[in-house]
């Protein structure tokens with residue numbers, strides 16, 4: 006029996022004793038660690054604030070989204086994608102795969118459980134996790150805590166001078182589904198990461214008029230070169246060459262395939278694409294067509310925003326741009342510091358303090374899965390290590406009983 010219910014004496018809140026780890030998050034990270042644990046005979050309880058698995062993918066991404074790394078880098082441990090899946094599976098296919106993954110591994114998350122605090126009770130040697138459901142709170146108590154809430158848990162919403170004066174709709178890209186709602190409209194898209202670029206492309210396809218804010222520099226790489234994924238080329242080269250040299254080769258190849266982007270208002274950072282991904286979490290853009298639309302003038306590139314006014318924004322070069330709507334493609338942040346108390350394993354930015362590849366294990370039975378800034382392949386490698394470590398302790402514990 007995995008769960009035991011008891012009544013808390015201090016408050017009327019129900020208490021659940023968890024036999025095995027408490028996993029917070031039912032995205033790819035939480036599902037894969039729970040599946041790897043089950044494969045070793047270790048039960049766990051997976052909690053998610055949403056009402057479904059992989060809520061980032063199901064509820065907070067746009068319709069045309071596809072994985073942008075080749076499928077082989079995005080599979081979770083123990084289950085390949087179905088053979089008929091294309092090289093870059095669609096969002097629907099990826100979600101179907103994740104649901105099948107959970108079902109096949111017997112992982113049944115507890116939904117509508119938003120974790121609001123977790124702290125280690127040193128006297129008892131146990132983690133106490135509070136989760137709020139619809140109108141009630143539950144306390145989960147267990148020996149291990151696995152943090153799997155992800156790098157994209159909350160939206161970054163910058164404050165802009167004059168934002169209240171703008172007057173039109175302002176939304177974050179997590180609410181964007183398709184350009185249908187923006188036909189014929191001038192849309193200011195703030196941010197030029199993969200989201201900003203792909204939303205601009207989608208807006209063009211729906212006859213909207215996007216302008217994209219590029220306030221600083223960004224690496225844009227072709228998704229493929231002569232039919233080979235740029236990401237695969239990078240992974241291959243990293244087997245023989247140091248990262249800085251692979252970065253130099255990638256930038257050279259990008260220059261050959263994409264030309265000089267400065268003419269389009271897109272400057273390259275001085276640091277390399279992989280170096281910036283690893284050190285600052287800045288993902289290079291893998292171009293799937295936005296550049297061609299910038300070249301043709303369908304997407305206008307504009308510099309940073311100084312302030313908003315009614316019906317538009319003033320830019321850092323003094324120009325003014327009119328807009329009917331604003332979409333913030335300004336990124337995401339971790340929410341771990343909001344709920345994990347009394348532990349300094351995570352920084353105030355919500356990432357493990359210890360750098361990759363050692364950030365998966367903390368003290369007192371605390372673990373993290375999915376904070377490596379290495380996408381789904383980072384998720385899988387963490388999940389395998391964490392499950393192995395907990396299963397080893399579990400087997401020792403049960404063998405001494």
Ligand SMILES: Cc1cc2nc3c(=O)[nH]c(=O)nc-3n(C[C@H](O)[C@H](O)[C@H](O)COP(=O)(O)OP(=O)(O)OC[C@H]3O[C@@H](n4cnc5c(N)ncnc54)[C@H](O)[C@@H]3O)c2cc1C
Pocket residue numbers: 029030031032033034035052053054055058059060061062066070071072073074078079118119120121153154155156157158200340344374375376379380381382384
């Ligand atoms: C648009 C987009 C596209 C991407 N495409 C790729 C790609 O092609 N390839 C790739 O390798 N990576 C990609 N990524 C990176 C992405 O981080 C991974 O795809 C993946 O979703 C990470 O899994 P995760 O489980 O760590 O986080 P998530 O998928 O974000 O799952 C975390 C879960 O935790 C839950 N949660 C958060 N806070 C709480 C709380 N306090 N209490 C309870 N539950 C909570 C959330 O509801 C969520 O279900 C993409 C990211 C985005 C935003």
Ligand SMILES: NC(=O)C1=CN([C@@H]2O[C@H](COP(=O)(O)OP(=O)(O)OC[C@H]3O[C@@H](n4cnc5c(N)ncnc54)[C@H](OP(=O)(O)O)[C@@H]3O)[C@@H](O)[C@H]2O)C=CC1
Pocket residue numbers: 070071072073074163178195196197198199200201203218220221222223287288309310334335336337
């Ligand atoms: N097809 C796919 O697989 C896709 C994958 N993704 C992934 O999702 C993750 C998140 O991507 P994304 O949503 O693009 O977020 P990112 O964090 O990658 O990009 C955020 C962008 O917003 C800009 N920005 C932030 N604040 C401001 C501001 N105040 N004014 C102007 N610009 C600002 C940043 O500029 P600066 O760099 O100057 O801070 C940056 O260009 C990434 O890992 C990405 O690869 C996203 C979409 C599609």
Ligand SMILES: O=C(O)C(=O)Cc1c[nH]c2ccccc12
Pocket residue numbers: 073074236282288289291378379380381
């Ligand atoms: O799409 C993402 O967000 C990813 O994190 C995938 C990813 C991991 N490592 C990379 C290096 C270059 C481009 C994308 C990724």
